[in-house]
Amino acid sequence: MKTTVSTSFTRRSVVAGLAVTGALTSALANSAQATQTAPEKSLYERLGGVFAIAAVVDHFSDAIVKNPVVGQKSKNPQLRKWHTKNLGRLPGLKFMRTLWVCDVAGGPLKFVATKPGTTPLDLEEAHRDLRISPAEFDEVAAELGRTLDHFKVPKPEKAEVLAAFAAHKDEVTAGYVKQG
Numbered sequence: 001m002k003t004t005v006s007t008s009f010t011r012r013s014v015v016a017g018l019a020v021t022g023a024l025t026s027a028l029a030n031s032a033q034a035t036q037t038a039p040e041k042s043l044y045e046r047l048g049g050v051f052a053i054a055a056v057v058d059h060f061s062d063a064i065v066k067n068p069v070v071g072q073k074s075k076n077p078q079l080r081k082w083h084t085k086n087l088g089r090l091p092g093l094k095f096m097r098t099l100w101v102c103d104v105a106g107g108p109l110k111f112v113a114t115k116p117g118t119t120p121l122d123l124e125e126a127h128r129d130l131r132i133s134p135a136e137f138d139e140v141a142a143e144l145g146r147t148l149d150h151f152k153v154p155k156p157e158k159a160e161v162l163a164a165f166a167a168h169k170d171e172v173t174a175g176y177v178k179q180g
Contacts, residue, residue, distance in 0.1 A: 047153070049107070069136060
């Protein structure tokens with residue numbers, strides 16, 4: 001007895017085959033779309049998270065103390081005094097700066113000011129008595145830029161960090177009174 005195997009396509013087999021092909025195509029398309037529309041990493045993630053940020057803040061904070069314009073030899077008596085007589089507070093300040101950067105970079109850690117003010121991050125009250133001039137602020141920003149370069153932070157992330165810093169210039173310089 002001879003067995004014959006039919007190779008003819010039935011309507012049902014064609015429909016089933018098209019359904020499987022369609023499902024695979026749809027799954028592949030959804031996978032490709034998910035890959036293409038994956039959310040961009042936050043600045044916090046691109047900077048390397050809290051440990052990398054803390055290393056940058058540590059270096060930056062020490063550099064400010066030594067900076068001739070805004071540190072221990074500053075012409076601004078309030079800055080000079082802070083960087084010579086208040087260095088016992090520097091570890092806490094480094095911690096607060098790390099929280100601040102993590103917060104503004106979109107990380108999970110949140111900054112809360114120790115001296116509440118009227119702005120979202122309350123930076124004006126913490127800096128008011130230091131009477132930081134716009135030029136002194138700019139020197140601190142330059143020091144931050146040099147620190148980011150030291151750590152080889154890529155240009156796009158460096159630009160974002162410096163822009164976030166610059167956005168608070170008015171708050172930080174709120175206590176400055178121009179000498180006539």
